[in-house]
Amino acid sequence: MLGKLLVRYLKPHLGLLVGVLVFQFASAMASLYLPRLNADIIDKGVATGDTAYIWSQGVMMLAIAFGQIVASVIATYFAAKAAMGMGRDIRRDVYGKVSAFSEREVSRFGAGTLITRNTNDVQQVQMLAMMGATMLVTAPLLAIGGIIMAVQQDVGLSWLIAVSVPALLVVAVIIVGRMVPLFRSYQVKLDNVNRVMREQLTGVRVVRAFVRERIEEGRFRVANTDIMVVGRKVGSLFVLMFPLAMLVLNVTVVGVIWFGGIQVDAGNVEIGTLFAFMQYVGQILMGVLMATFMTIMIPRAAVSADRIGEVLDSDDALERPAQPVTEFPTPGTVEFDDVTFTYPGADYPVLQGISFTAAPGETIAIVGSTGSGKTTLVSLLPRLFDVTSGTVRVAGVDVRAADLDRLWAGIGYVPQKAFLFTGTVASNLRFGREDATDDELWHALEIAQGRDFVSEMEGGLGGRIAQGGTNVSGGQRQRLSIARAIVRRPDILVFDDSFSALDLTTDARLRQALWRELPGVTKIVVAQRISTVTDADRIVVLDDGKMVGLGTHADLLASNETYREIVESQLGVDA
Structure with a gap:
């Protein structure tokens, strides 16, 4: 060698x-x-x-x-x-x-x-x-x-x-x-x-x-x-x-x-x-x-x-297609068609038989117990992993056949663990889109409920951010990560339990702002807190990697035992 x-x-x-x-x-x-x-x-x-x-x-x-x-x-x-x-x-x-x-x-x-x-x-x-x-x-x-x-x-x-x-x-x-x-x-x-x-x-x-x-x-x-x-x-x-x-x-x-x-x-x-x-x-x-x-x-x-x-010389698990599809006929749509995923070397699949669709502007929530496969499910959208079987389509195109740069350009992903880079508030937000103006950055911060604390920082948008965002709180990191995804102006926003560090009031205001300001953007929301997903158009209920429920909050509460147990456990805690 x-x-x-x-x-x-x-x-x-x-x-x-x-x-x-x-x-x-x-x-x-x-x-x-x-x-x-x-x-x-x-x-x-x-x-x-x-x-x-x-x-x-x-x-x-x-x-x-x-x-x-x-x-x-x-x-x-x-x-x-x-x-x-x-x-x-x-x-x-x-x-x-x-x-x-x-x-x-x-x-x-x-x-x-x-x-x-x-x-x-x-x-x-x-x-x-x-x-x-x-x-x-x-x-x-x-x-x-x-x-x-x-x-x-x-x-x-x-x-x-x-x-x-x-x-x-x-x-x-x-x-x-x-x-x-x-x-x-x-x-x-x-x-x-x-x-x-x-x-x-x-x-x-x-x-x-x-x-x-x-x-x-x-x-x-x-x-x-x-x-x-x-x-x-x-x-x-x-x-x-x-x-x-x-x-x-x-x-x-x-x-x-x-x-x-x-x-x-x-x-x-x-x-x-x-x-x-x-x-x-x-x-x-x-x-x-x-x-x-x-x-x-x-x-x-x-x-x-x-x-x-x-x-x-290592082989990439995600192979880029020889002739990638660059035209996406239905921006904002998401479709999971009988999706199964197994981690390499694992004995059992993490996800099995997952099927649901999301139309442009809809909000799809994903709930389930810890280890049920929620994060893995949304990781399949930007093709962080490839499905073992079945198909994931974004904007009408199988993600395995899509041009990856074009695919990622249409998705704003907010990971479970918010991460910020060394620099300023502005440089972190412009990580989503380099040519974004200051007005667009402030607008994104306003939607993400981050305008107040950024305004109070020395330098405002020029305020310093340490490596990993260690000089701001967990909730502030999450809001900056959400604002960064909004600045990208994607067709699909994916929130992987991205509201967990927010108090209930901030969580509610943020969701209302998202629904109000971005009505045409499809939102895929992974959440542990039921109050975060009650307004979703449809809720996907996962249990041990399988989809055991799909419907609105009211429908699932009336007909789905797994979902009802999750709701009752949280209500019991709140009480």
């Missing part, structure tokens, strides 16, 4: 990579040529006392060294630009894929791991791409070219290279082999830390309400300790790797000086040649060390690439 990911996302940056290769090649060749010049200066210039030769060769060395620096800088810049572009493209595609996920895929992966995969995992692949581009030419050229140049300088000392290079490779293979499972475990532990942290921040009120701070601190401490233990093991291998590599390098240099000194004393090797050979040995081992460093990075990047690939 790592190779596939690199090929796919580096292909658009091929021009930059070619530039990296050219300049890295130039830099490596300069590195290989400099020791030879140095040997010539010592052997021909210093030995003969030829000052002019020393100056000319010295200036050439400085020019080559400067050129090497410039080539390295340019190559690094191109590599960084290509790697950053690749990272941007991967994050874009992962975000696009996750944005298209249904609730099923989000639940399967988990929000914490999806965030980690689009941040830390992408960063690992991006870092490998950058380091690989800068070392792709340099490492093999330094290693192979250094061996060739060293042998040309002195064949007799080349046996030292034949011993040191394999020794360094053996050390690298052993250590890298132990790192692979640790990197995989590290990413899993990182997911766990993100998950625990996310849960604690999101549920901070619950944690404090139940005095669970110390217990939650313990959960985080365990997750944090787990990742520390794995990280420490990885760090220990890194700490072991470089001292061993330097040991091999230093022992080799000592060997060159020892045996080379014997050769110099015997008059078989010149001093400049010995110095050049030492430099080439250093370059050879540096090339091997760079390759080793790459092999250390590859396992972690490979693990990250596999995790990214799981997201990109």
